[in-house]
Amino acid sequence: MAPRLLAACLLASAPALAEPTAEQILARYDEVMGPRSFEAEMAMTAHREDGSSRAYVMRVLKSGTDKFRIWFLEPASVKGQEMLRNGDNLWLYLPNLKRATRIANRDSFQGGDFNNADVLRVNYAADYEAKLAPSGEPDTSLVELKARSASTAYDSIKLWVRKADLLPVRGEYFGSSGQMIRSAEFSDYQELSKGYVRPARVVMRNELVKARKSELQVRKMNLDVEVPPQRFTQADLGR
Amino acid sequence: MRAVFLVAVLAGASGLAAEANGYLAARAQTTRVRALGLIPTDELPQQSFLLEVNAQVRHSLAERSFVYGDLSLVGQLASDYRGADREGSEVTLPPRDVRSSHPRVSLNELYLSHEVRPELTLLAGKKRVVWGSGLAFNPTDILNPAKDPTDPTLQRAGAYMLLVEVPLETLAFSFLASPAVLEQDAGIPFRMLTYPEWDPKDSQYHYQLAARGYALVADADVNLMLFFGNRYQDDFERKLRFGASFSKVYFTDYELHLELLAQSGSSRDRVEGRCVRDAFSVLGCLAEGTPVVSKPLLEEKTILPKALVGGRRMFADDSLLSLEYLYQADGYTHEEQQALVDALDLLRQARRLGLPIRGFALPGAGAAEGVPQRFSFEPLGRHYLFATYQKPKIRDDFTFAATGIVSLEDLSGLLAPSLSWSAKDWLTLTVAAFASWPGPSGLGTEIRSTGERASEYSLLPLRYRALFEARAFY
Numbered sequence: 001m002a003p004r005l006l007a008a009c010l011l012a013s014a015p016a017l018a019e020p021t022a023e024q025i026l027a028r029y030d031e032v033m034g035p036r037s038f039e040a041e042m043a044m045t046a047h048r049e050d051g052s053s054r055a056y057v058m059r060v061l062k063s064g065t066d067k068f069r070i071w072f073l074e075p076a077s078v079k080g081q082e083m084l085r086n087g088d089n090l091w092l093y094l095p096n097l098k099r100a101t102r103i104a105n106r107d108s109f110q111g112g113d114f115n116n117a118d119v120l121r122v123n124y125a126a127d128y129e130a131k132l133a134p135s136g137e138p139d140t141s142l143v144e145l146k147a148r149s150a151s152t153a154y155d156s157i158k159l160w161v162r163k164a165d166l167l168p169v170r171g172e173y174f175g176s177s178g179q180m181i182r183s184a185e186f187s188d189y190q191e192l193s194k195g196y197v198r199p200a201r202v203v204m205r206n207e208l209v210k211a212r213k214s215e216l217q218v219r220k221m222n223l224d225v226e227v228p229p230q231r232f233t234q235a236d237l238g239r
Numbered sequence: 240m241r242a243v244f245l246v247a248v249l250a251g252a253s254g255l256a257a258e259a260n261g262y263l264a265a266r267a268q269t270t271r272v273r274a275l276g277l278i279p280t281d282e283l284p285q286q287s288f289l290l291e292v293n294a295q296v297r298h299s300l301a302e303r304s305f306v307y308g309d310l311s312l313v314g315q316l317a318s319d320y321r322g323a324d325r326e327g328s329e330v331t332l333p334p335r336d337v338r339s340s341h342p343r344v345s346l347n348e349l350y351l352s353h354e355v356r357p358e359l360t361l362l363a364g365k366k367r368v369v370w371g372s373g374l375a376f377n378p379t380d381i382l383n384p385a386k387d388p389t390d391p392t393l394q395r396a397g398a399y400m401l402l403v404e405v406p407l408e409t410l411a412f413s414f415l416a417s418p419a420v421l422e423q424d425a426g427i428p429f430r431m432l433t434y435p436e437w438d439p440k441d442s443q444y445h446y447q448l449a450a451r452g453y454a455l456v457a458d459a460d461v462n463l464m465l466f467f468g469n470r471y472q473d474d475f476e477r478k479l480r481f482g483a484s485f486s487k488v489y490f491t492d493y494e495l496h497l498e499l500l501a502q503s504g505s506s507r508d509r510v511e512g513r514c515v516r517d518a519f520s521v522l523g524c525l526a527e528g529t530p531v532v533s534k535p536l537l538e539e540k541t542i543l544p545k546a547l548v549g550g551r552r553m554f555a556d557d558s559l560l561s562l563e564y565l566y567q568a569d570g571y572t573h574e575e576q577q578a579l580v581d582a583l584d585l586l587r588q589a590r591r592l593g594l595p596i597r598g599f600a601l602p603g604a605g606a607a608e609g610v611p612q613r614f615s616f617e618p619l620g621r622h623y624l625f626a627t628y629q630k631p632k633i634r635d636d637f638t639f640a641a642t643g644i645v646s647l648e649d650l651s652g653l654l655a656p657s658l659s660w661s662a663k664d665w666l667t668l669t670v671a672a673f674a675s676w677p678g679p680s681g682l683g684t685e686i687r688s689t690g691e692r693a694s695e696y697s698l699l700p701l702r703y704r705a706l707f708e709a710r711a712f713y
Contacts, residue, residue, distance in 0.1 A: 054664050075664040076712035079260045080295070089458050089488075095295075096392035098367040101374070102460070104492050104553045151491045228357035234460065235404060235411035235453060239352065239360070 020166065022130035022143045028166040029159065032198045034122030037063050040221040041073075046112035049211040056110050061225070065123050067232040078110065086232050088151065090116055093237035100237045112214035113182060113206045117153035119216070124159075127152045139163050140170075154181065167199060180207045192221040261294040261713060268706040274321040274329040277583035277686065277693065278700040279590065282337045284317035303354035309347040309395055315340045325591050344426040347395035360404040367397030368415065370451050370462050371547075372486040372496035375563050375625035375642070376616070378545035379464055379482035379500045381472070382417055382447060388616045388625055389642040389655035389673070398447075399431060411453040419445035419471045447471040459487035473506035474537055494551040504539035505569030508532050512578035515585055516687075531582065536569060543568035549625070561627040564647075570621035573648070577684040579619070580693050584686050614655065614673055614704075619695055622647035636661040644696075651678035651694035665712045674703040 020028075040060045047053045057074040068085040072078045080095035083103075091100040109119050124130075128145035135142040137160060145157040158172040171184040186199035198218070206212035230236055266289040272280040293311045300306065317340040320332040350364025371377035375388035386394035400417040422430035422438065434440045447468035454461045464482030468475065479502075486496040514524035514531045524531055536543070549563030571579065624645045631638040638659045645652035657671035675696040677683065683694035 076260050076262075077661070077664055077667065079712075086455070087458065089455065094392060096395060097369075098395065098397070099369040102486055102488050102494050104488060104494075229408045230357040230406045233406050233408065233411060234455070235406040235413075239354075 019132070019141060019163075022132045023125070025132075025141060025143050025159075025161055025166055026125045026128070026130045026145070029161065029168055030123060030125050032167060034062065034065075035196065035223050036065070037225050037227065038193075038221050038223050039225045039227075041219045043217045043219060044110065044112055044114065044214060045217075046110070046214045047212065049209060054112075056112075060119075061227060061231060063227045063229070063232060065126070067229075068119075069232055070119070072110075082237050083116070084232060084234065084237055085116075086234075091234055091237065095238065098238065100234055113204045113212055114214055114216060115153050118204065124157070128157065133158075135160060137169075141166075150176075165197070167197070183207055188217075190218075192218060193223040196221075196223055258297040258299075259294065261292070262710050263713070264291040264293070264708060264710040265289070266291075266706055266708040268704060270704040271702045272321050273697075273700050273702050275323050275327065276700060277580065277587055277698055279322065279587075280700045281320060281322045281332060282335070282339065283320070283700055284337070284340065285319040285321060287315060287317040287340070290314045300351075301353075304352065306349075306351050308349045310349070311345040311347060311395075312342070313345060314342045323587075323591070325593060327591060341425065345396060346426060348397050358405055358407060360406065362400070362402040362404070365397050365399045366402065367395065368400070368402065368413075370413075370453075370464055370484060371482070371498040372460065372462075372484040373498045373547045373549060373563060374496075374551070374561055375549075375627065375644075376547055376565055376618075376623075378498050378547050378565070378567070379484060381466060381468070381480070381500070382449070385615060385617070387614050388644060389614050389653075389671075390640075390657075399428070409455040411451075413449075413451040413453075415449050417447045417449070417471070419447070421445060441470070443470055443476070445470045457487075459485060461485055474534060475502075475504070475506050478502065478504075492553045494553070496547075496549050496551075498547045500545045501542050502544070503542050505536040505543050506534055507536070507569050507571075509535055509571070509575055510578040510582045512574060512581070515578055515581040518585065518588075521585060545569075556630075557632055558628070558630040561625070563625040565618065565623040565625070567618060567621055571619050572621075573684070576619065576649075576695070580684045580686060580698075583698070584688050588688060614653070616644065618646075620646050620648045646678070646695045649678045649682040649684075649694040651683070651696035652676055653696055653699075667710045667712075669708045669710070670706070671708070672703065672705045673701070675699050675701070 042058055042060055044056045044058070045053050055074070056072060056078065059071045059073060061069045066085065066087050068083070070083040072081040082093040084091045084093070084100070090103050092103045093100040103116065109116050124145060128147055130143045130145050133142045133144045139162060140160045141163055143159050143161070145159060147155050154173045155176040156174045159168060160170040161168050167189060168186040170186065172180055173182040173184070175181045183205045185203045186201070187203070188199060188201035189197055190200045191197045192200060200218040202216045204214045204216070268287045268289070270283065270285050270287075272283050272285055274280050291311050291313050293309070295309045296307070298306045317337060318334065320335060321329060322332045324330045346365060348364070348366050350362050350366045352360065352362045354360045367383050369377055369380055369383065371379040374391060382398040384394060384396045398417045399420065400415045402413065402415040405412040418432035420428040420431055421434055422428070432444055432446060433442070447466060450465045452463045462482070462484040466480040466482065467478070469477050481501045482499060484496065484498040486494065488494045510532055511524065511529060514520055514529060521531060545565070545567040547563055547565045549561060551559060551561045553559055624647055626643045627640065629638065629640045633639055639656070640659070641654065641656040643652060643654050653673060653675045655671065655673045657669055659667055659669040661667050677692070677697035678694045680692035683692040683697070686693050
């Protein structure tokens with residue numbers, strides 16, 4: 001609740017105040033893109049080089065800052081697969097294997113252009129140090145993020161947000177060599193839950209293979225959920 | 240009749256429930272058998288076709304109660320049998336009706352799960368429960384049918400059990416009781432726990448009890464297991480075993496895992512070497528009442544552990560390399576392997592004399608419970624290495640994988656490469672091959688009647704196998 005209050009105060013007094021700090025922008029990003037608890041249905045479409053695409057539908061559950069669970073609902077070939085994040089731990093449950101195996105944050109999310117951390121770890125304030133930089137684009141602010149440790153999915157990120165409400169507009173994601181790996185466009189701003197507005201569509205482009213991109217569309221989202229901690233345990237996978 | 244009943248139950252559940260999925264798999268397989276080898280190939284077809292219809296149905300009874308079924312119906316066609324005649328020449332055998340090729344039902348899982356409260360879940364039925372962290376092999380898995388190390392996802396069958404689970408935030412406790420299936424037909428069990436009066440093989444209870452404690456400690460999965468069983472899929476009586484496993488990701492991309500099963504003694508069959516040097520020594524042992532094959536370590540008090548240590552490297556392009564080392568203290572020594580080869584050699588000579596003697600079931604020769612496996616792994620020796628490499632997203636929808644299994648004692652092994660194409664998001668096409676190599680002749684054993692050398696994987700009744708599989712998901 002505290003970040004939401006912070007953002008509300010920040011926005012209400014925006015005309016009278018100076019530009020928000022990088023840390024405030026980052027806190028707002030985490031609050032919008034990774035609310036403390038929610039249950040959502042999302043669809044991810046991966047567009048490939050040959051013009052074909054693959055679509056996935058999933059149910060996502062989040063609790064606190066670092067607990068995520070995903071159930072894949074479609075297509076039939078991945079139905080029953082689950083992913084779980086608890087802190088820095090990530091597991092993939094394969095119904096054919098009947099057990100969970102540990103996976104790395106860097107692994108690509110279902111072979112698309114998002115990686116696991118993009119979907120299962122939205123906690124930039126904890127993972128990155130932020131500083132403001134000249135935006136170069138009207139009505140936007142730019143924050144540059146630098147990884148606090150080598151375990152993050154990206155070495156650095158450039159994130160543009162709207163000055164009016166600090167909602168994200170665009171992101172550029174860099175590897176340790178300094179090369180841009182991916183870029184994201186945020187759009188389709190919707191009130192998905194009462195008083196909660198966020199970009200419902202994120203398009204992640206693969207900057208190494210330009211013809212590739214993946215879209216993540218939030219179809220519905222409920223912030224008013226109470227989830228027992230057992231839903232985020234390895235023992236619960238496959239149930 | 241039972242199969243029809245089960246299909247009807249699952250189909251009925253499917254009609255009521257919102258969730259039903261599965262697949263239709265067709266597998267065409269060609270095998271080059273080792274017709275002149277030590278293991279008879281009379282019942283191993285060179286050409287076979289398998290059709291599997293799988294249904295997985297989940298029917299919710301209440302918010303956290305459900306029935307789940309995973310059933311496969313398997314039909315097979317088999318032809319082209321090869322064997323050896325009395326002169327030791329390879330010949331084509333007449334068509335035959337082989338039991339392992341009969342249609343079968345594989346009831347992989349069927350259970351009722353009820354969450355009494357978030358901290359207490361009850362389960363009754365058949366389920367595949369795997370607590371160990373090994374990928375290709377699980378030393379602590381003494382409940383389920385063995386998996387295929389060249390593709391562990393193919394074995395879906397579990398064990399019948401009552402399971403109580405107590406999941407907490409970073410801890411979980413499990414307690415299970417599993418009766419052994421003692422009589423079954425075409426995959427459908429009809430006798431558990433004790434033998435029926437009309438087939439009284441023994442009067443004992445056949446069961447396994449197990450308890451497991453799981454902890455997420457310092458970002459590592461740690462399991463401690465305790466087993467107590469009586470004649471459950473082996474000849475151990477009132478046997479206590481201890482298991483442990485560990486898994487953790489280091490330096491972002493490196494996963495390390497360990498799995499250990501500690502037990503005293505071994506229920507493995509062993510051949511008495513002095514009884515199989517020639518036909519006269521067999522007769523001598525029979526005359527003095529010495530069994531040629533026995534389980535001499537069954538009552539042994541020494542701890543004979545099985546341990547697996549392995550690691551996985553996950554690369555930035557999503558490819559994966561897995562290396563695992565397996566040690567089993569009750570594996571055959573070189574002398575015991577030589578005794579086994581001597582026995583197989585004598586059996587082969589006896590068959591060539593026209594005596595109606597069948598061979599032993601050795602790796603790759605038998606059909607495990609569940610859906611027929613591409614390859615079944617029953618390690619004879621003590622030291623093994625498993626290596627798996629997977630490279631997904633080759634031209635988007637192609638995945639290359641290769642698994643190698645090496646006996647580190649005689650350096651014989653098996654290589655199983657495969658290429659899968661996800662042609663549609665509901666259709667996967669796979670070509671795969673299996674080829675064994677014999678290892679350096681100096682490390683193997685000797686076939687005394689011919690002077691040839693033998694190794695663990697040169698004993699396999701197949702030289703190579705190639706298969707094509709189409710799997711359509713729904």
